[in-house]
Amino acid sequence: MVEQTLQATRDDNVFAFGDCAACPQPDSDRPVPPRAQAAHQQADALFKTLRNRITSGDAVPFVYNDHGSLINFSHYTTVGNLMGNLSGRSMYIEGKVARLFYVSLYRMHQVALHGPVRAGIIWLMDKISRAMQPRLKLH
Numbered sequence: 001m002v003e004q005t006l007q008a009t010r011d012d013n014v015f016a017f018g019d020c021a022a023c024p025q026p027d028s029d030r031p032v033p034p035r036a037q038a039a040h041q042q043a044d045a046l047f048k049t050l051r052n053r054i055t056s057g058d059a060v061p062f063v064y065n066d067h068g069s070l071i072n073f074s075h076y077t078t079v080g081n082l083m084g085n086l087s088g089r090s091m092y093i094e095g096k097v098a099r100l101f102y103v104s105l106y107r108m109h110q111v112a113l114h115g116p117v118r119a120g121i122i123w124l125m126d127k128i129s130r131a132m133q134p135r136l137k138l139h
């Protein structure tokens with residue numbers, strides 16, 4: 001259980017984020033959903049809070065920004081909805097466009113985790129592995 005600043009309710013010096021944190025949202029009785037984009041955004045907020053702590057600054061309150069969802073059904077299709085930042089309305093997407101968004105987000109996530117060089121190597125290895133593997137599982 002954490003406050004909006006991601007500080008544990010029972011100890012200001014303990015922080016939690018991502019799936020292991022029950023974080024309240026302003027104007028809602030439901031906590032921040034356990035999703036990858038929430039974990040990513042919380043990591044950014046927590047980075048600022050920890051940096052502020054070194055300079056005796058304030059903890060940054062976390063506000064979840066829902067950019068939408070994408071679901072990939074392997075080679076069958078990809079579907080999702082994107083939230084318009086300005087209009088506040090969601091846009092339904094599917095097929096190749098949705099898959100392009102899905103793959104781009106996945107690779108951007110790898111760049112954030114491993115840096116561009118390692119992410120490039122992972123991408124290359126994925127390509128080679130796909131080319132080498134049989135299209136059918138043979139055992």
Ligand SMILES: Cc1cc2nc3c(=O)[nH]c(=O)nc-3n(C[C@H](O)[C@H](O)[C@H](O)COP(=O)(O)OP(=O)(O)OC[C@H]3O[C@@H](n4cnc5c(N)ncnc54)[C@H](O)[C@@H]3O)c2cc1C
Binds near residue numbers: 037071
């Ligand atoms: C099947 C499935 C599909 C999902 N699909 C989506 C989706 O389409 N979109 C979306 O936004 N979210 C999706 N999610 C949710 C998303 O995966 C999580 O919200 C996100 O990964 C949370 O990130 P996290 O860093 O909090 O936790 P995790 O990604 O779970 O990372 C926790 C890490 O801590 C490690 N760990 C655990 N215990 C210890 C320990 N004692 N010591 C050291 N390390 C430890 C684990 O091995 C893991 O690497 C999906 C989840 C599942 C299970």
